[in-house]
Amino acid sequence: MVTALSLLNAPFLTPKPRTQLKTLPSAKPNSPFFFPSSFPSFPNLQRHRFNVQPPIAASLKEKVGCFKKTLSDFTGLNYWVVRDYYRLVDSVNALEPEIQRLSDEQLAAKTSEFKKRLNQGEAVSDIQAEAFAVVREAAKRKLGMRHFDVQIIGGAVLHDGSIAEMKTGEGKTLVSTLAAYLNALAGDGVHVVTVNDYLAQRDAEWMGRVHRSLGLSVGLIQKGMTAEERRINYQCDITYTNNSELGFDYLRDNLAGNSDQLVMRWPKPFHFAIVDEVDSVLIDEGRNPLLISGEASKDDARYPVAAKVAELLMRGLHYNIELKDNSVELTEEGIALAELALETNDLWDENDPWARFVMNALKAKEFYRRDVQYIVRNGKALIINELTGRVEEKRRWSEGIHQAVEAKEGLKIQADSVVVAQITYQSLFKLYPKLSGMTGTAKTEEREFLKMFQMPVIEVPTNLPNIRKDLPIQAFATARGKWEYVSQEVEYMFRQGRPVLVGTTSVENSEHLSDLLQERNIPHSVLNARPKYAAREAEIIAQAGRKYAITISTNMAGRGTDIILGGNPKMLAREIIEDSLLSFLTREAPSIEVSDMSISRKVFSKVKVGPSSMALLAKSALMAKFVGKSEGKSWTHEEAKSIISESVEMSQLKPLKELQKLIDEQSEMYPLGPYIAITYLSVLKDCEVHCTKEGSEVKRLGGLHVIGTSLHESRRIDNQLRGRAGRQGDPGSTRFMVSLQDEMFQKFNFDTEWAVKLISKITNDEDIPIEGDAIVKQLLALQINAEKYFFNIRKSLVEFDEVLEVQRKHVYDLRQLILTGDDESCSQHIFQYMQAVVDEIVFGNADPLKHPRYWSLSKLLKEFINIGGKLLDDVDNFHLPNLPKPPDGFRGIRRKNSSLKRWLAICSDDSTKNGRYRPTTNLLRKYLGDILIASYLNIVQESGYDDAYIKEIERAVLVKTLDCFWRDHLVNMNRLSSAVNVRSFGHRNPLEEYKIDGCRFFISMLSATRRLTVESLLQYWSSPMESQELFFS
Secondary structure, eight states: OOOHHHHHTSGGGOOOGGGOOOOOTTSOTTOSOBOOOSSOOOTTOOOOOTTOOOHHHHHHHHHHHHHHHHHHHHHSHHHHHHHHHHHHHHHHHHHHHHHHTSOHHHHHHHHHHHHHHHHTTOOHHHHHHHHHHHHHHHHHHHTSOOOOHHHHHHHHHHHTTOEEEOOTTSOHHHHHHHHHHHHHTTSSOEEEEESSHHHHHHHHHHTHHHHHHTTOOEEEOOTTOOHHHHHHHHTSSEEEEEHHHHHHHHHHHTTOSSGGGOOSOTTOOOSEEEEETHHIIIIISTTSOEEEEEEOOOOTTHHHHHHHHHHHOOBTTTEEEETTTTEEEEOHHHHHHHHHHHTOSOTTOTTSOOHHHHHHHHHHHHTOOBTTTEEEETTEEEEEOTTTOOEETTOOOTTTHHHHHHHHTTOOOOOOEEEEEEEOHHHHHTTSSEEEEEESOOGGGHHHHHHHHOOOEEEOOOSSOOOOEEOOOEEESSHHHHHHHHHHHHHHHHHHTOOEEEEESSHHHHHHHHHHHHHTTOOOEEESSSHHHHTTHHHHHHTTTSTTOEEEEETTTTTTSOOOTTOOHHHHHHHHHHHHHHHHHOOOOOSSOOHHHHHHHTTSOOOOOOHHHHHHHHHHHHHHHHHHHHTTOOOOHHHHHHHHHHHHHHHHHSOHHHHHHHHHHTGGGOOHHHHHHHHHHHHHHHHHHHHHHHHHHHHHHTOEEEEESSOOSSHHHHHHHHTTSSGGGOOEEEEEEEETTSHHHHHTTOOOHHHHHHHHHHOSOTTSOBBSHHHHHHHHHHHHHHHHHHHHHHHHHHHHHHHHHHHHHHHHHHHHHHHHSOHHHHHHHHHHHHHHHHHHHHHHHOOTTSOGGGSOHHHHHHHHHHHHGGGGTTOOOOOSSOOOOOOOOOOSHHHHHHHHHHHHHHHTOTTSOOOTTHHHHHHHHHHHHHHHHHHHHHHHHHHOOOHHHHHHHHHHHHHHHHHHHHHHHHHHHHHHHHHGGGGGGGTOOHHHHHHHHHHHHHHHHHHHHHHHHHHHHHHHHHSHHHHHHHHHO
16 A cells, blocks of 8 residues: 555645645544545545544445445345346347358348238247347347347347436447337337437447348438438338437427428327437436427517616615526515616506516526526527537527527527427327337436336346446535645546546536646646537547546536547547548648647557558558549548548448458549548557557556536436446546535525534635535435425426326327328318307307297307308398208218218217207207308309319318417417416415316317318308418418
């Protein structure tokens, strides 16, 4: 064991005078807190503690803890579930020798065999083991990767509609191929959902090779694709997409004007989905509904004025804030000053409303910080996803918040928006009859997954034991002390040569730490939402495991890309190819700044490229130069990189012999692509040797060290950051350093005064951390409270959305039926609408419990005539029972049959009051319905248009009217969800109030939709030429 004294003499760890440890007699021997000296604590550094435990006691405590964990694992339900899955693993392993003997053609033919067996009545479970064995063999041949036994278990968990929790680096992407293939055999389509476009494209190209080799089609949905491209890709057996593209495609399909605009597999667009990083999609993104907006009223001029007023108002005097739920409350003084500044008598005046603009301006001032919640780029305020660290260019805050932020920054105000369509991710994924997911961290949220999605979380064992060391949390009184210690720990690890990944919560924090490390002359890479860093995300993260690599990353950026100790050989080989060839392929300089990466590369050990690789690189460079000159080609930098990317992809898809054959065939045409592919394969071998050697050195030093600079609102997010270290049995360590000034402590009003006072009693230096069981318990309790708070928010959102979900399903199902149904079903919809409109008029004026002499027949007739306008002018006063004969519009068996069915439906209608005169009201309903429908049929027939055009008009009117009222209904429901919270002061349940009023709104919306549809159709066919502009503008 290295002594503390010898380490203290190291020049890079000389403590500053202000942080020297003092003898503190007042400290109690059994105190749960530990106050270390100025140098950071590290795994191999013996530190002085106030409550130092004897080595034997510490060892015994550790062994007891391990025993308890093993016992709980053995007695837990998860152990027995996983044990049961091993029976499937044994079956798959038993089939492996037989499957290995098959040729590639015979292996691919297994897919047709499986489909045939399913069509003949066999269950999916009957072919599961054999299908998994086929996929394992295909992956082995096409990717050089064989599924481990634990990965077979993961695939079975996904197939059973559960969540597979697999630690980082355990190969979740490969696991998904098993369940995706098995469920794609039914032919109804499988969606593999990732968190961004990059991962979707990577997985479709990488794992798609397995599926394509077995005869399945693989699709990919990406941002910027046309409707036709999306339609083709959704028709594939397996489609890779990201969660937002999937959600917006579903919403757009339900805004389509005709069936030709649909892109998904209607009438059943959802069959089975595998959601990668399922906790991120369903929980982290669960609070943000997907919205498609249209332009609303323009109040652009009010936002800058409100922003100026917000600058005048002072927190604590004019307004108060609540960080937990981002709410603002104006005081009496604030209201008076705002009204004075705006020259209005009432901020809430309906004719001159200023309250919303002032409140939004205050929220933008207090809660929306530049480089934390958003960045400004090209004159636009772009949202930063706080959980992933990525910029979301197409997303905008609703309810005027985004405009308020634009006004605060002095940017051009974009028009207000109104919600046209919306859905939450919870509601979207509930549409799948079968849903599964995979992630590295879900067990802490298992109750939520079970309650909301009926998906249990199964912990899949790791292939190799996890030997990562999670060091105790250190808490600091001040943020200054925390950042000082973080930079010291990074420097210490850098001197050792260990790679370090530092997770920060914002762009602002990542750049602050970068400045501190620059002061210490420590080369490092930064990864955050800024374009110059985000463009190199995969490259930065892929090399974060190299010796001396220091990476500062916003939390979760780079998720989905493994950090391999020693570096990623494929990325290294690609860099070498690009460095050697780009200057010959293009004269254009790259548009992205890469200064920090170039500085970091100086400390990395150089890859020794062998003589054969050097010769190939030289020849490739000459060929690139000659092709550019002889053919007069001048590629842009992006085009040149694309050429190299295509060549690299070619090297992965085609065997070496085939590449050599291509070179021989194209020898007179300068085969640049195949030659770069062969060069890449040669360089890759050199890089693999280098990375293996460097990886062994990094493992010997202790592996990747991860530093978290703040606790999150959920333990799960912290565990995701910890999981970056110690992948696949590698060594590694993690350390979280938190400040009592961190936002989370302020947001949840955590009492931090006791800790600050305790530190000040012991020492004058507030930058010294406290460490021990008590502080860990306090922080854990805070996180659990935060988890409960946000769970309740998500639960409330789901409960409120369930009301809208039922309504949305009704409207969207009706809409798809109109668009995709045949002509007869379209006519039946119109007849049902007409009868429903007549029923409402009759029920409003005729009571089955009263004699007809008391009915308002004149009012009833007036309302009835108003609907048809000119069409029903011939209908005169009538008296029961002598009613004039309705027009003869029911000629033909089909129409007469439809009329009879309508009469039977009227007679069996249970919603009618069961009075003495109910038969009379039923006759009146049928009679007026016949008049309206028969008149409509006659006028349509007299118009002289063909049936195709008539049905086109009918569909257009049905859909446009429904969309118009649904859009207004969404606005009303959003306003209602905000308004019902006030009713809790009257001891009324907001959710129940929302359900009651929401149901009333929906019934009114359907009634108004039916009436306007009928009126519009009657008006259109009364004067078709005049109405065309109205309906098709």
